[in-house]
Amino acid sequence: xxLDPEIEALLVRAAASGVKPRSEMTIAxxxxxAERGNGLSGEPVELARVYDAALAGVPVRFYExxxxxxxxxxxxxxxxxxxxxxxxxxxxxxxxxxxxxxxxVAVDYRLAPEHRFPxxxxxxxAVAKSIEGPLILCGDSAGGNLAAGVALEQRxxxxxxxxxxxxxxxxxxxxxxxxxxxxxxxxxxDMQRGWQEYGGKTNVRHPRLSPLWADDLAGLPPTLVLxxxxxxxxxxxxxxxxxxxxxxxxxxxxxxxxxxHGIIQMAGVLxxxxxxxxxxxxxxxxxxxxxELTS
Numbered sequence: 001x002x003l004d005p006e007i008e009a010l011l012v013r014a015a016a017s018g019v020k021p022r023s024e025m026t027i028a029x030x031x032x033x034a035e036r037g038n039g040l041s042g043e044p045v046e047l048a049r050v051y052d053a054a055l056a057g058v059p060v061r062f063y064e065x066x067x068x069x070x071x072x073x074x075x076x077x078x079x080x081x082x083x084x085x086x087x088x089x090x091x092x093x094x095x096x097x098x099x100x101x102x103x104x105v106a107v108d109y110r111l112a113p114e115h116r117f118p119x120x121x122x123x124x125x126a127v128a129k130s131i132e133g134p135l136i137l138c139g140d141s142a143g144g145n146l147a148a149g150v151a152l153e154q155r156x157x158x159x160x161x162x163x164x165x166x167x168x169x170x171x172x173x174x175x176x177x178x179x180x181x182x183x184x185x186x187x188x189x190d191m192q193r194g195w196q197e198y199g200g201k202t203n204v205r206h207p208r209l210s211p212l213w214a215d216d217l218a219g220l221p222p223t224l225v226l227x228x229x230x231x232x233x234x235x236x237x238x239x240x241x242x243x244x245x246x247x248x249x250x251x252x253x254x255x256x257x258x259x260x261h262g263i264i265q266m267a268g269v270l271x272x273x274x275x276x277x278x279x280x281x282x283x284x285x286x287x288x289x290x291x292e293l294t295s
Contacts, residue, residue: 021190042091045097055131068101074105076138083111089106113197118208167191169213172192218247222251228256230260
């Protein structure tokens with residue numbers, strides 16, 4: 001379908017503002033820009049308790065709704081491995097906790113280029129190992145990569161994983177990197193910049209770096225994959241979903257029609273983002289046996 005009209009208007013305003021392409025920003029500018037993105041997420045939900053702590057030496061933030069479910073959601077933020085923090089995704093994590101009834105633990109993993117592969121993955125693995133009880137993995141963009149990597153290394157541990165337009169292929173070789181490479185917000189050059197800063201000289205098809213190229217996907221938890229129609233990462237997300245299904249994993253693939261990369265944090269300004277958030281919450285409640293999932 002055509003580009004969502006609200007997204008098109010947002011892109012026009014961004015172009016008129018003269019903001020640099022993300023691939024041309026310095027690391028400091030990129031991080032400042034990412035943190036400002038939380039402002040598009042809408043009003044933050046009040047919860048019973050929100051506090052910062054550390055698990056296995058890694059900074060985390062706990063989001064606790066009243067009468068929380070026994071299941072925990074481990075949220076891993078996006079930002080192309082070079083940006084994002086506990087503040088950039090704060091409103092989203094609050095909404096996940098309030099809407100699911102689950103405690104959410106957000107991970108403030110180490111960022112590249114100061115800390116290259118596999119530092120971010122090792123941080124997320126350490127936090128996951130420190131949380132007791134049923135656990136759902138959830139991550140967007142680079143966080144989707146890290147969630148998939150954690151699931152691959154701790155098979156049988158998770159109730160489900162939710163991968164939101166995940167970065168899964170450091171080779172950036174699939175067709176959507178051409179057809180959606182420019183003109184739709186964060187593009188292929190932006191993704192390649194993140195991979196270069198994080199992966200360095202690592203083989204782009206190393207399965208710990210690029211989960212799409214893992215040989216064996218059997219035994220992974222039920223998975224929701226969200227792809228965006230006008231996203232350079234669309235094809236790798238959908239190919240990963242296809243490979244999961246072939247491996248016998250229960251997969252739900254939902255393409256966000258008319259959408260671009262990064263919309264999950266824009267629920268305050270985009271209807272399609274609110275729809276995506278509702279679908280994610282319905283999937284979580286379905287995993288908990290509370291409701292049936294509908295498309």
